[in-house]
Amino acid sequence: MFSEILEGIVEGTSGGVGAVLMGYDGIAIEQHFKPCGGVDLHMIAVEYANVLKEIKKTAEILNTGIMQEVSIQTERFQVVIRTLTDEYFVALTLERTGNFGKGRYLLMREAANLKEALA
Amino acid sequence: MFSEILEGIVEGTSGGVGAVLMGYDGIAIEQHFKPCGGVDLHMIAVEYANVLKEIKKTAEILNTGIMQEVSIQTERFQVVIRTLTDEYFVALTLERTGNFGKGRYLLMREAANLKEALA
Numbered sequence: 001m002f003s004e005i006l007e008g009i010v011e012g013t014s015g016g017v018g019a020v021l022m023g024y025d026g027i028a029i030e031q032h033f034k035p036c037g038g039v040d041l042h043m044i045a046v047e048y049a050n051v052l053k054e055i056k057k058t059a060e061i062l063n064t065g066i067m068q069e070v071s072i073q074t075e076r077f078q079v080v081i082r083t084l085t086d087e088y089f090v091a092l093t094l095e096r097t098g099n100f101g102k103g104r105y106l107l108m109r110e111a112a113n114l115k116e117a118l119a
Numbered sequence: 120m121f122s123e124i125l126e127g128i129v130e131g132t133s134g135g136v137g138a139v140l141m142g143y144d145g146i147a148i149e150q151h152f153k154p155c156g157g158v159d160l161h162m163i164a165v166e167y168a169n170v171l172k173e174i175k176k177t178a179e180i181l182n183t184g185i186m187q188e189v190s191i192q193t194e195r196f197q198v199v200i201r202t203l204t205d206e207y208f209v210a211l212t213l214e215r216t217g218n219f220g221k222g223r224y225l226l227m228r229e230a231a232n233l234k235e236a237l238a
Contacts, residue, residue, distance in 0.1 A: 040181075043181065044181055044183065047177045047180065047181055048177065050173070050177075051170065051173050051174050051177055054169070054170050054173055055170050055191060058166045058167065058169075058170055059191075059193045061166065062159075062162065062163055062166055064163065064193045064194070064195045064196050065193045065194025065195040065196075066193060066194050067191065067192070067193050068192045068193060068194065069190075069191070069192040070189070070190070070191050070192070071188075071189070071190045072174060072178075072186065072188070072189050073186070073187045073188040073189070074178045074183045074184045074185060074186050074187060075183070075184025075185050075187065076183045076184040077183050077184075
């Protein structure tokens with residue numbers, strides 16, 4: 001179930017290289033990765049789990065409402081992260097030149113299905 | 120100089136509420152804010168400076184290249200942050216329904232001018 005949704009997100013996004021359904025503790029429930037030279041995409045998600053925890057806390061402190069989406073662009077990759085529940089999020093990694101808008105849209109569209117499957 | 124650029128970004132973005140040019144130490148060089156009920160936008164930028172430092176470090180550890188842009192959506196706001204130099208970044212806060220794409224574009228376009236003015 002999770003696996004097909006993640007695969008659909010990655011394959012449906014031009015430049016998509018991997019997606020992972022993960023807890024804020026950095027433990028992945030499911031992932032779908034294309035081979036990608038020299039970078040451990042799972043490790044990227046684990047590292048960002050920590051950052052997300054910080055952002056989540058910050059949003060609560062600032063009273064700006066629940067964190068819903070975070071995206072990060074570096075010289076080599078784009079990462080789009082969507083929160084699902086208090087414990088889980090889904091992260092999509094794209095190449096620098098990948099279709100950011102499409103990836104963002106697919107994550108938003110599939111969030112409801114992932115939440116349902118998690119419940 | 121900084122002030123006009125920041126004002127241009129905020130006024131040019133539908134739903135834009137404020138922009139700040141800030142160091143990773145949380146000290147603002149310049150800012151332009153519209154009045155916004157009940158939320159201290161300067162405080163938002165200060166808090167996110169800490170988060171950015173974490174993301175910057177993470178990108179370096181992961182060897183995914185220099186961090187260029189980070190965006191955060193919460194229930195009430197969108198924040199788009201663009202790195203300028205090793206010490207400074209610019210952050211734009213938008214209403215939840217604001218034009219994210221336009222804000223992102225203006226930040227990208229003005230980044231070169233801000234960098235030049237910083238040098």
